[in-house]
Amino acid sequence: MVQEEIRRRNAGALLRHVHLRGPLSRAELSERMGLNRSTIMALTTELSRLGLVGEDSPVDTGRAGRPSLVVRPASERCYVLAFDVAVDRLVAARVGLGGRILDRREAVRPRAGPDLHDVVTVLARFGRQLHRAAPPGACCVGVGASYCGMIRPGDGMVRYGPDLGWVDQAFGDELGRRLGLGLPVSVGNEAHLGAQAEQQRGAGVGLDDLVYLHGDVGVGGGIIVGGRLLGGDSGYGCELGHMVVNPYDGRPCGCGSRGCLEAEVGERALLDAAGRPAELFGRAAVRTVADDADRGDPMAREALRRIGDWLGIGVANLINLFNPGVVVFGGMLCDLYPGAAAQVRGRIARHVLPVARETVRLRTAALGDDATLVGAAELGFARLLDDPLAALTAPVSPEVGVPTSAPVPGFRRRQQV
Amino acid sequence: MVQEEIRRRNAGALLRHVHLRGPLSRAELSERMGLNRSTIMALTTELSRLGLVGEDSPVDTGRAGRPSLVVRPASERCYVLAFDVAVDRLVAARVGLGGRILDRREAVRPRAGPDLHDVVTVLARFGRQLHRAAPPGACCVGVGASYCGMIRPGDGMVRYGPDLGWVDQAFGDELGRRLGLGLPVSVGNEAHLGAQAEQQRGAGVGLDDLVYLHGDVGVGGGIIVGGRLLGGDSGYGCELGHMVVNPYDGRPCGCGSRGCLEAEVGERALLDAAGRPAELFGRAAVRTVADDADRGDPMAREALRRIGDWLGIGVANLINLFNPGVVVFGGMLCDLYPGAAAQVRGRIARHVLPVARETVRLRTAALGDDATLVGAAELGFARLLDDPLAALTAPVSPEVGVPTSAPVPGFRRRQQV
Numbered sequence: 030m031v032q033e034e035i036r037r038r039n040a041g042a043l044l045r046h047v048h049l050r051g052p053l054s055r056a057e058l059s060e061r062m063g064l065n066r067s068t069i070m071a072l073t074t075e076l077s078r079l080g081l082v083g084e085d086s087p088v089d090t091g092r093a094g095r096p097s098l099v100v101r102p103a104s105e106r107c108y109v110l111a112f113d114v115a116v117d118r119l120v121a122a123r124v125g126l127g128g129r130i131l132d133r134r135e136a137v138r139p140r141a142g143p144d145l146h147d148v149v150t151v152l153a154r155f156g157r158q159l160h161r162a163a164p165p166g167a168c169c170v171g172v173g174a175s176y177c178g179m180i181r182p183g184d185g186m187v188r189y190g191p192d193l194g195w196v197d198q199a200f201g202d203e204l205g206r207r208l209g210l211g212l213p214v215s216v217g218n219e220a221h222l223g224a225q226a227e228q229q230r231g232a233g234v235g236l237d238d239l240v241y242l243h244g245d246v247g248v249g250g251g252i253i254v255g256g257r258l259l260g261g262d263s264g265y266g267c268e269l270g271h272m273v274v275n276p277y278d279g280r281p282c283g284c285g286s287r288g289c290l291e292a293e294v295g296e297r298a299l300l301d302a303a304g305r306p307a308e309l310f311g312r313a314a315v316r317t318v319a320d321d322a323d324r325g326d327p328m329a330r331e332a333l334r335r336i337g338d339w340l341g342i343g344v345a346n347l348i349n350l351f352n353p354g355v356v357v358f359g360g361m362l363c364d365l366y367p368g369a370a371a372q373v374r375g376r377i378a379r380h381v382l383p384v385a386r387e388t389v390r391l392r393t394a395a396l397g398d399d400a401t402l403v404g405a406a407e408l409g410f411a412r413l414l415d416d417p418l419a420a421l422t423a424p425v426s427p428e429v430g431v432p433t434s435a436p437v438p439g440f441r442r443r444q445q446v
Numbered sequence: 447m448v449q450e451e452i453r454r455r456n457a458g459a460l461l462r463h464v465h466l467r468g469p470l471s472r473a474e475l476s477e478r479m480g481l482n483r484s485t486i487m488a489l490t491t492e493l494s495r496l497g498l499v500g501e502d503s504p505v506d507t508g509r510a511g512r513p514s515l516v517v518r519p520a521s522e523r524c525y526v527l528a529f530d531v532a533v534d535r536l537v538a539a540r541v542g543l544g545g546r547i548l549d550r551r552e553a554v555r556p557r558a559g560p561d562l563h564d565v566v567t568v569l570a571r572f573g574r575q576l577h578r579a580a581p582p583g584a585c586c587v588g589v590g591a592s593y594c595g596m597i598r599p600g601d602g603m604v605r606y607g608p609d610l611g612w613v614d615q616a617f618g619d620e621l622g623r624r625l626g627l628g629l630p631v632s633v634g635n636e637a638h639l640g641a642q643a644e645q646q647r648g649a650g651v652g653l654d655d656l657v658y659l660h661g662d663v664g665v666g667g668g669i670i671v672g673g674r675l676l677g678g679d680s681g682y683g684c685e686l687g688h689m690v691v692n693p694y695d696g697r698p699c700g701c702g703s704r705g706c707l708e709a710e711v712g713e714r715a716l717l718d719a720a721g722r723p724a725e726l727f728g729r730a731a732v733r734t735v736a737d738d739a740d741r742g743d744p745m746a747r748e749a750l751r752r753i754g755d756w757l758g759i760g761v762a763n764l765i766n767l768f769n770p771g772v773v774v775f776g777g778m779l780c781d782l783y784p785g786a787a788a789q790v791r792g793r794i795a796r797h798v799l800p801v802a803r804e805t806v807r808l809r810t811a812a813l814g815d816d817a818t819l820v821g822a823a824e825l826g827f828a829r830l831l832d833d834p835l836a837a838l839t840a841p842v843s844p845e846v847g848v849p850t851s852a853p854v855p856g857f858r859r860r861q862q863v
Binding site for chain 1: 596605606653654655667669671672674676677678679680681682683684685686688689690691692693694701702703706759762763766767768769770771796797798799801802805806
């Protein structure tokens with residue numbers, strides 16, 4: 030029984046290695062996992078039988094000896110559906126094992142208005158289309174979603190979605206029901222998921238301490254401490270957008286306070302500072318300011334400097350508190366950071382203690398606008414990676430909504446919906 | 447071999463339970479550890495044979511059945527030496543298993559001046575006195591020290607001690623050498639140790655997420671995230687005292703920046719706000735302001751309000767970031783917090799998002815000024831608690847400085863020094 034448990038854990042660990050790092054030779058897996066070659070061979074044989082990995086002959090290295098087979102994630106065989114409810118768009122994707130986005134659908138989202146029913150209707154239609162378009166034999170192993178608001182840990186309930194005005198909406202349950210795939214939907218906050226995706230596959234690979242700032246209308250945060258997402262006592266930590274940076278004459282914030290980081294560096298602060306009319310908003314308007322600054326427009330440059338100065342104070346505080354290996358700027362901050370970097374670095378030089386300042390790196394999100402979507406996909410993969418042998422062989426109890434009569438119990442093959 | 451390893455781990459876990467929670471019946475231990483009664487009996491017998499726990503008959507509960515024996519830590523048999531280099535005093539204590547302070551020595555520390563040699567001379571003399579005064583048969587199982595500055599993780603090097611002007615001083619090594627007990631000295635930052643002590647034995651028992659603010663000349667921080675001290679990429683996180691709270695006309699800070707939390711709420715800020723002359727300083731002066739405010743002195747009250755306002759902004763930011771179960775005020779903030787609480791709570795109400803605000807508690811350090819000392823003692827107990835059977839039976843290699851000819855190998859009995 031203990032042996033069996035160890036075997037299951039090792040299978041999960043091996044699958045996670047190739048899922049996160051891409052193709053690895055059996056020799057590399059043996060070294061990384063501290064297991065001998067025959068164990069690695071047995072595990073890959075089993076995972077291969079389940080269709081989760083494939084093995085290829087390696088490219089000839091010119092070295093003596095029999096080269097080690099390369100194990101790769103079978104990205105076409107097992108996939109998840111990933112969804113992203115962002116402030117300006119709705120995205121759905123079919124993401125294969127290994128994190129590859131295989132297919133996607135996207136819709137522009139009106140800034141105000143859509144209620145739970147509207148959003149879920151669009152996403153569920155996209156999801157069913159993606160599912161139908163999957164190749165024969167492919168199977169969906171999970172569903173994950175990213176949402177631009179506060180999510181209750183555990184059940185995918187949107188506690189508070191500031192831009193849509195949602196309060197206590199059962200988003201995860203409703204999306205799962207409307208998809209009709211018999212799979213539960215795991216939901217996470219967009220900045221939390223962006224942080225995790227950047228740590229796993231982006232600007233923070235190999236680092237256990239990372240701060241991710243996600244800019245859109247406001248500024249969300251995802252903070253990785255010692256390799257784990259900071260949750261806090263009730264799962265609502267990481268709210269760096271509501272750090273007070275301007276206690277005197279701060280701009281009013283959507284939270285009811287003034288001078289919050291997101292009030293000083295969010296979309297409206299930037300557009301106002303750049304003298305844009307109040308009816309202009311959205312990512313395109315933000316990009317225009319960044320482009321104008323690039324071309325030397327004084328008002329746009331001054332706006333970026335102003336944003337950069339407040340952003341720098343916030344980032345300096347975060348570096349003193351978290352001593353991260355990297356600070357990652359995501360969402361619209363990807364567009365703004367290059368033009369604001371001098372101010373941010375200036376504030377860091379002024380406010381951060383040398384020991385933490387010397388080692389920290391500042392980066393824009395390596396996954397760009399897909400960071401949140403890729404993070405959502407990982408939620409969908411979680412159960413498979415925890416125990417791939419159980420996930421693909423054991424029937425799942427009806428409570429989680431998976432009919433045990435499905436062709437591969439626990440998962441849904443592609444089928445007409 | 448696996449069985450043996452499980453036995454060792456269980457012995458460590460049992461000892462940790464009674465060390466941290468005090469006397470527990472065998473039945474309670476069985477329930478908390480998920481082990482059956484006969485395993486608990488075997489473990490307590492072995493720990494008892496090594497002199498680490500004692501067993502007492504329980505008080506008659508009046509209930510039927512044979513009552514379960516109560517297991518208690520043998521606090522007189524095994525002890526550590528704990529040291530505290532604070533801004534205003536040097537403390538040394540003999541602390542018994544179970545965290546009981548059995549004996550202590552204390553000296554007033556001049557604010558400026560003492561170098562490594564001076565400090566270590568006093569502490570080593572205290573340490574040897576405490577060691578000599580221990581009862582026959584008692585043995586010292588470790589040495590821990592708290593220091594009011596930045597400590598390099600791993601080797602007890604003081605990277606930066608702002609109040610003493612120390613830079614890269616090998617405090618741990620030097621104290622170990624001068625103590626002459628053949629035991630290494632583990633050193634930690636005072637606020638980190640205070641946070642851990644408050645979580646283990648003070649205001650944060652049972653909580654995995656805690657923010658501890660330690661006030662003295664400045665403000666240090668110890669932050670527990672998910673049950674573990676936040677270290678950061680290189681071990682220098684938690685620097686909440688250098689969070690910028692006043693970016694406009696902030697007071698100058700010792701770090702070279704302006705408007706840091708510690709510049710706005712530290713000792714000098716308070717004494718200046720209360721109109722005290724520049725030559726007054728120290729804990730007694732701080733207490734006088736708090737007492738005067740209590741008696742209704744308007745200037746002292748206004749000073750506490752001012753401090754409370756900046757402290758409140760800092761604490762609000764920390765609650766938004768960490769969603770802690772409790773915020774603990776230690777050091778001189780123990781004295782100031784009661785008179786500043788209204789301002790702090792006002793700022794929290796204004797700036798913290800409701801979900802995190804509803805659950806957080808605000809407390810002064812339950813261990814008072816001993817929080818840092820008690821935290822230092824835990825450093826000394828770490829090796830024993832990790833594996834009590836190995837620690838008390840296996841010889842320790844000479845590299846860590848313990849002569850293998852010691853009566854109980856690995857530890858030093860009381861002896862004339």
